Amino acid sequence: MNDLDTVFDDVLPPDHRSGVVSVVGRPNVGKSTLINRILGQKIAIVSPKPQTTRRQQMGIYTDSKSQILFMDTPGLHTPHHKLGEYMVGVAEEALKDADIILWVLDISVEPTKEDRQIAELVERSRGDTPVILALNKVDLVDPKTREAHLDAYGELVDNEAAIMVSAVQGDGVPDLVDYLREGMPEGPRYYPVDQVSEVNMRFIAAEVIREKIILNTEKEVPYSVAVEVEEYKERSETMTYISATIYVERDSQKGILIGKNGDMIKRIGSEARAELADMLGTQAYIELRVKVLKNWRMDEDLMRRLGYRLPKKGD
Ligand SMILES: Nc1nc2c(ncn2[C@@H]2O[C@H](COP(=O)(O)OP(=O)(O)OP(=O)(O)O)[C@@H](O)[C@H]2O)c(=O)[nH]1
Ligand SMILES: [Mg+2]
Structure with missing residues (x-):
């Protein structure tokens, strides 16, 4: 616009x-x-x-x-x-x-x-x-x-x-x-004209993977998931490599996310790959792992580890 x-x-x-x-x-x-x-x-x-x-x-x-x-x-x-x-x-x-x-x-x-x-x-x-x-x-x-x-x-x-x-x-x-x-009050232009967001592609990649999980899963699973991109590399002008871990709260959720014969995790990976390739204008290669981090949504230290900027204890 x-x-x-x-x-x-x-x-x-x-x-x-x-x-x-x-x-x-x-x-x-x-x-x-x-x-x-x-x-x-x-x-x-x-x-x-x-x-x-x-x-x-x-x-x-x-x-x-x-x-x-x-x-x-x-x-x-x-x-x-x-x-x-x-x-x-x-x-x-x-x-x-x-x-x-x-x-x-x-x-x-x-x-x-x-x-x-x-x-x-x-x-x-x-x-x-x-x-x-x-x-x-x-x-x-x-x-x-x-x-x-x-x-x-x-x-x-x-x-x-x-x-x-x-x-x-x-x-x-x-x-x-x-x-x-x-x-709006009168004021300067704070950011360059071509910048639309503050977040980097690494964060957007994690969010796109989380979106595909939300769209493909039910009940508590969408809410229990956190995604962390561990490696994000532009391997060449035409290929971006992304490796991410999906954290869930329970073993049963891990089973659901992997799915029968790995079908679910494959589907999430391929939907995320298609969207990210489109955004990046390169091919995307995505590697996903699923790990259990018991009840992380209840635990401030684990949440901090996953990048949620909570105030430090005692602040
Ligand atoms: N029909 C219709 N659907 C819309 C419209 N705007 C958003 N939606 C749908 O509403 C749903 C929620 O949209 P989001 O943009 O994720 O809503 P949100 O307010 O950011 O939700 P949270 O992040 O959960 O707080 C999605 O399925 C959208 O496609 C609209 O103008 N018309
Ligand atoms: Mg929203």
């Missing part, structure tokens, strides 16, 4: 705007899909299952007039383990750092109990930060239901605007970006 062809690093208009938009909401409403759509590129993994995003991830939107830093956050929910607590903490922190809070909601259903809880949290944490509602999944509802739900959502929290969008189809997204840009 960015008009990058007309953007040059050294020419900034005097009223150039920049700032942070924290994207929050309950799990599965389409926060990551919306950010990928705005950036015109997949930087965050997406799935039909809730609690897909686990960390704060920045997406950098640049056009000739502005640079908006979108903070994708884990869906706000009631946590049942340390990982969940960590995820909710990340989203709550993001509320405090924002120039605008973009609260994504699912207009295809009525506001839920979780939405009302989030309204309270937003009111508590926002200070004087403006809140904009992105009423997503508008493609799923007829106009009459839409209008009825629009009123209900508008009443959840004091807001500057409620904009209906379809992150999947793109409707309303340019209007939303215009609105967000208007609300």
Whole structure:
């Protein structure tokens, strides 16, 4: 969507705007899909299952007039383990750092109990930060239901605007970006025009592998998985080698992930290979292992080992 062809690093208009938009909401409403759509590129993994995003991830939107830093956050929910607590903490922190809070909601259903809880949290944490509602999944509802739900959502929290969008189809997204840009303070361009994210390919590779696991498994398995890329090598101009370990919490989950005759792990590997090859523009060779790290989601030390940046004990 960015008009990058007309953007040059050294020419900034005097009223150039920049700032942070924290994207929050309950799990599965389409926060990551919306950010990928705005950036015109997949930087965050997406799935039909809730609690897909686990960390704060920045997406950098640049056009000739502005640079908006979108903070994708884990869906706000009631946590049942340390990982969940960590995820909710990340989203709550993001509320405090924002120039605008973009609260994504699912207009295809009525506001839920979780939405009302989030309204309270937003009111508590926002200070004087403006809140904009992105009423997503508008493609799923007829106009009459839409209008009825629009009123209900508008009443959840004091807001500057409620904009209906379809992150999947793109409707309303340019209007939303215009609105967000208007609300940004004047400021410099913090990142080069061609940078869309802060994370490196190694992290994206781990996330793509995790996405394929989420899409291919059921029940607790998607939630019990962590992926660590141990080796990431550009072997040649046409070949990238990636070796990763998939951690699960129990032996039974290891069995499921390997599958009968190794079918499951092969499928995950080949789906990840296809997507990563596409992203990288090279062939990808992926080697996967599965290891058990008993109840890692309950254990802060193990979570730290897996790269979740928890505060040190005693902080
Ligand atoms: N029909 C429709 N589906 C959508 C839309 N936006 C997102 N989805 C679907 O909703 C599901 C959840 O999308 P995500 O982007 O992973 O949601 P999220 O809010 O980031 O979820 P968490 O990371 O778990 O908090 C996926 O299956 C998306 O394809 C939309 O505008 N219309
Ligand atoms: Mg997400």
